[in-house]
Amino acid sequence: MAERADERLVRLLGIVSYLDAAGGVPVEELAQRFGVSTQQILADVDALWVSGTPGYWPDDLIDFDADSIERGVVRLTEARGMTRPLRLGTREAVALIAALRAMREAVAVRSDRARSAVVESVLTKLTDATGEAAAALDVQLAPEGDPQVVAAITGALVTSHRLRVRYVTAADVVSEREIDPVSLHTQDEHSYLLAWCHRAAGRRTFRVDRILEATELDVPVEGHDVDPEVDFAPAPEAPVATIVFASPARWIAEQVPTESVRNLADGTFEVRVRVTNPVWLRQLLLARASHVRSVEPSWVLDDVTGAAQAALAAYGAGGAGGAGELG
Amino acid sequence: MRLLNLVIALVNTNVSMTKQQIRTSVAGYGDAPSPDAFERMFERDKDTLRDLGIPVLTVDAGGHSDDVGYRIDQDAYALGAVDLTPAEFGVLSLAAQFWQDKTLRTDISRALTKLRAAGAGEVANDAVAGLAPRVRAVGDAYGPLLDAIGARRAVSFTYRAASTGEVLARQVEPWRIAARRGGWYVLGYDRERRAPRAFRLSRIEGRVRAVGRPGAFDVPAEIDVESLLGARGRHGGVARLAIVPERAGALRARAVSDDGGPGDSGSGEGGSGSPAGRDVVAVPFVDVHGAADEIAGYADAVVVLGPPELRDAVVRRLRAAARLDAPDDEVTETTEATGTEDDRG
Numbered sequence: 001m002a003e004r005a006d007e008r009l010v011r012l013l014g015i016v017s018y019l020d021a022a023g024g025v026p027v028e029e030l031a032q033r034f035g036v037s038t039q040q041i042l043a044d045v046d047a048l049w050v051s052g053t054p055g056y057w058p059d060d061l062i063d064f065d066a067d068s069i070e071r072g073v074v075r076l077t078e079a080r081g082m083t084r085p086l087r088l089g090t091r092e093a094v095a096l097i098a099a100l101r102a103m104r105e106a107v108a109v110r111s112d113r114a115r116s117a118v119v120e121s122v123l124t125k126l127t128d129a130t131g132e133a134a135a136a137l138d139v140q141l142a143p144e145g146d147p148q149v150v151a152a153i154t155g156a157l158v159t160s161h162r163l164r165v166r167y168v169t170a171a172d173v174v175s176e177r178e179i180d181p182v183s184l185h186t187q188d189e190h191s192y193l194l195a196w197c198h199r200a201a202g203r204r205t206f207r208v209d210r211i212l213e214a215t216e217l218d219v220p221v222e223g224h225d226v227d228p229e230v231d232f233a234p235a236p237e238a239p240v241a242t243i244v245f246a247s248p249a250r251w252i253a254e255q256v257p258t259e260s261v262r263n264l265a266d267g268t269f270e271v272r273v274r275v276t277n278p279v280w281l282r283q284l285l286l287a288r289a290s291h292v293r294s295v296e297p298s299w300v301l302d303d304v305t306g307a308a309q310a311a312l313a314a315y316g317a318g319g320a321g322g323a324g325e326l327g
Numbered sequence: 328m329r330l331l332n333l334v335i336a337l338v339n340t341n342v343s344m345t346k347q348q349i350r351t352s353v354a355g356y357g358d359a360p361s362p363d364a365f366e367r368m369f370e371r372d373k374d375t376l377r378d379l380g381i382p383v384l385t386v387d388a389g390g391h392s393d394d395v396g397y398r399i400d401q402d403a404y405a406l407g408a409v410d411l412t413p414a415e416f417g418v419l420s421l422a423a424q425f426w427q428d429k430t431l432r433t434d435i436s437r438a439l440t441k442l443r444a445a446g447a448g449e450v451a452n453d454a455v456a457g458l459a460p461r462v463r464a465v466g467d468a469y470g471p472l473l474d475a476i477g478a479r480r481a482v483s484f485t486y487r488a489a490s491t492g493e494v495l496a497r498q499v500e501p502w503r504i505a506a507r508r509g510g511w512y513v514l515g516y517d518r519e520r521r522a523p524r525a526f527r528l529s530r531i532e533g534r535v536r537a538v539g540r541p542g543a544f545d546v547p548a549e550i551d552v553e554s555l556l557g558a559r560g561r562h563g564g565v566a567r568l569a570i571v572p573e574r575a576g577a578l579r580a581r582a583v584s585d586d587g588g589p590g591d592s593g594s595g596e597g598g599s600g601s602p603a604g605r606d607v608v609a610v611p612f613v614d615v616h617g618a619a620d621e622i623a624g625y626a627d628a629v630v631v632l633g634p635p636e637l638r639d640a641v642v643r644r645l646r647a648a649a650r651l652d653a654p655d656d657e658v659t660e661t662t663e664a665t666g667t668e669d670d671r672g
Contacts, residue, residue, distance in 0.1 A: 005328070005330060005375075006330070006375050006378070006379055007433070007436075007437060007440075008328075009328065009330045009331055009334070009379065010379055010437050010440050010441060011440055012328065012331055013331070013334065013444070014440050014441060014443065014444030015444070017444050017445075018443070018444045018445075018446070021446065022446075033443050034440060034443060034444075035436075035439075035440075047328050047331070048331075051328055051331045051332050051335060051354075052332070052335055053335055053336055053339045054336055054348075054352035054353055054354075055352075056354060062335075080335050080338075080339060081335070081338050081339050081401075082334070082335060082338065084401045084404070085441060085444045085445035085446075086379070086380055086381060086404060086441045086444065087380050087404050087441070088380060088438050088441055088442075089378060089379055089380035089434075089437070089438075090380075090477055091378070091434045091473065092380070092434045092435065092437055092438035092441070093438070094434075094473065095426060095431045095434040095435050095438070096419070096422055096434075096435055096438050099422035099423075099425035099426065099435070099460075099462075100418070100419075100422050102425070102460065102462065102506075103418070103421070103422065103425070103458075103460050106458075106460055108458055109455075109458070115455065118412075118414045118415055118417075118418055118455075119418050121415060122411060122415040122418050122419060125409050125410070125411065125415070126409065135503065136473055136476040136477065136503055136504060137473065137503070137504050137505075138503055138504070138505040138506070138552060139462050139505070139506040140505075140506065140507055141460055141462070142508070146580065154457070154458070157456050157457030157458070158456050158457070166576075168576030168577050168580075172574055172575060172576065172577075172625065172628065174573065174576045181457065182457070183457045183458070183459045184457055184458050184459060185459045185460075185461060186458070186459070186460040186461070187460075187461055187462065187463065187509075188461075188462045188463055188506050188507070188508065188509050189463075189508055189509030209577070210576075210577050210580075212576055212577075212579075212580045246492075247488075247489055247490065247491060247492035248489055248490055250487075250489040250530070251489070251510070254509075254510065254527070254529045254530075255509050255510070263487075263492075266492070267491060267492020267493070268492065269492075282624070282626070283623075283624030283625075284624070285648060285651070286623045286624050286626060286644060286645065286648045287619075287620035287621070287623050287624050287644060288620070288644075289644055289645075289647035289648035289650075289651055290643070290644065290647040292647075292651060295651060301651055301652055302652070304648050304651055305648060305649055305650075305651050305652050307626035307627070307648070308626065308645045308646070308648035308649035308651075309649045310626060310627040311623075311626040311627040311630075311645045312642070312645050312646065312649055313627070314627040314630050315630055315642060315645075
């Protein structure tokens with residue numbers, strides 16, 4: 001059995017204290033409550049049945065009603081004093097409370113009174129039960145964008161209604177489309193709406209801060225079979241670009257999906273990225289050009305230098321002052 | 328289940344049990360082939376139980392011996408009444424999906440097992456339908472750092488500084504682990520530099536080791552996470568942009584009405600307005616560098632009219648980009664190559 005002994009111990013003690021308060025509980029219900037199979041529950045009962053206080057005579061052992069188990073209902077008859085539920089350990093409390101605090105600040109929660117009241121009350125109850133060790137971990141999620149857009153999205157998710165959105169892609173193309181929202185993925189860097197797009201007739205992921213407008217329609221969503229995992233792995237057939245950056249641009253190696261990262265002796269590093277979207281790479285290189293040491297292949301380089309020259313020309317022709325400093 | 332029998336024995340003991348009593352009477356310990364093996368087994372079990380939130384107390388065994396005794400106090404380990412509604416438990420189940428790391432997921436699932444045992448169980452997800460908050464994986468440094476923060480112990484690790492690319496050993500008194508804008512950091516007091524610093528966890532190479540004794544320092548009551556993460560030197564403002572029609576929709580979406588902005592009209596530069604065929608839009612920004620990165624990415628579609636420092640920052644980027652094909656031209660930008668241990672991501 002792959003399960004760790006300590007995980008099982010927590011469940012075994014949990015089963016005893018729960019049954020002590022709940023009385024007879026069907027095996028299936030117990031399995032569902034503790035997130036394991038019914039076979040596992042029966043194995044747990046068997047393990048508990050032979051456990052107890054030193055001596056281990058029948059009266060020393062945790063005991064169950066055997067007839068009742070025959071009928072598929074677990075009923076505890078002797079708890080050997082193990083009736084108190086376990087408190088949360090420090091690490092457990094930290095992980096739980098940091099997640100809840102981050103959720104509390106998410107726009108999708110903050111903008112909805114009922115939702116934020118639920119998160120707030122569970123936080124209060126748990127903080128009371130666990131103390132203040134949770135300060136060791138502090139997580140903030142991404143700002144999600146226009147509160148009105150977020151409100152329309154979350155509203156549509158609750159009511160399962162279609163949305164009409166105006167969306168601007170990374171390539172700066174604006175389009176209007178109707179989508180069936182599936183889930184709102186608030187991450188630490190950006191938020192994404194996973195949806196079925198009627199215009200594209202397929203599953204699409206929309207970055208929330210690029211949804212310019214969103215309107216909930218009085219149309220129920222259609223049942224599409226949409227993989228709920230948001231996965232940003234670039235298409236394997238996309239061409240690869242190889243870029244050497246100076247050390248200060250290290251975040252690129254950490255935040256951009258890369259094929260490989262190689263640290264070079266002089267503190268620079270080489271990344272290989274798949275170019276699913278040439279505009280995205282152009283934007284990255286325009287923003288970080290001062291830290292770029294080399295770029296391959298040459299079409300990427302030409303694209304960036306061409307765009308930069310066009311932009312500098314726009315400044316020169318813009319007549320907005322300061323043109324003399326160019327050159 | 329040796330652990331289970333140990334817990335039951337130590338909860339039920341009248342006063343306490345000595346090690347000897349545990350070894351001879353608790354099921355599972357009889358297997359220990361030697362006193363040393365028993366000792367190791369018992370110490371490991373105590374550690375496991377403490378990590379699970381079941382502290383084994385050491386008490387004076389009384390009598391003539393100087394033996395210590397052990398017991399478990401149910402009041403010390405019991406979870407206070409946590410009466411969760413189905414909607415609240417729905418929120419908790421969502422929190423369980425928040426973490427990507429196996430260790431954190433294990434911690435959460437154990438917490439949920441305990442809460443379910445305490446009666447919470449029915450789950451109603453309507454309140455949080457469709458929400459999927461999630462934070463990126465924190466990695467192996469998390470466990471040792473969190474333990475060190477809890478114990479107030481210093482840590483040492485090897486760190487690659489982004490500003491220079493140098494790899495150096497660091498010794499830090501850790502205060503807090505923080506996630507911001509796609510990065511994980513530990514904030515603390517850097518003993519060599521004698522100053523508070525932020526370290527990005529993905530730049531820690533190899534293991535994090537606890538050094539020195541517990542209780543070696545105090546964590547400050549107030550930690551300014553944002554300023555430690557190099558939000559320093561942020562100068563916000565309102566950008567005046569000349570945008571090609573139909574372009575830069577994401578920037579336009581953040582526009583404020585042009586006349587509503589705080590009056591920087593006195594600067595006079597480019598004052599008379601829009602270059603031919605462009606829309607002039609006012610967009611607030613929080614940080615010149617971040618705004619310049621974004622705007623430079625639009626190339627000729629967006630021209631900055633003001634303020635001057637933003638315009639200069641964009642032009643600097645464009646010039647560097649225009650020269651990328653000039654092989655031996657070492658383009659460095661000293662004003663931004665300096666920085667803290669982190670970056671503005």
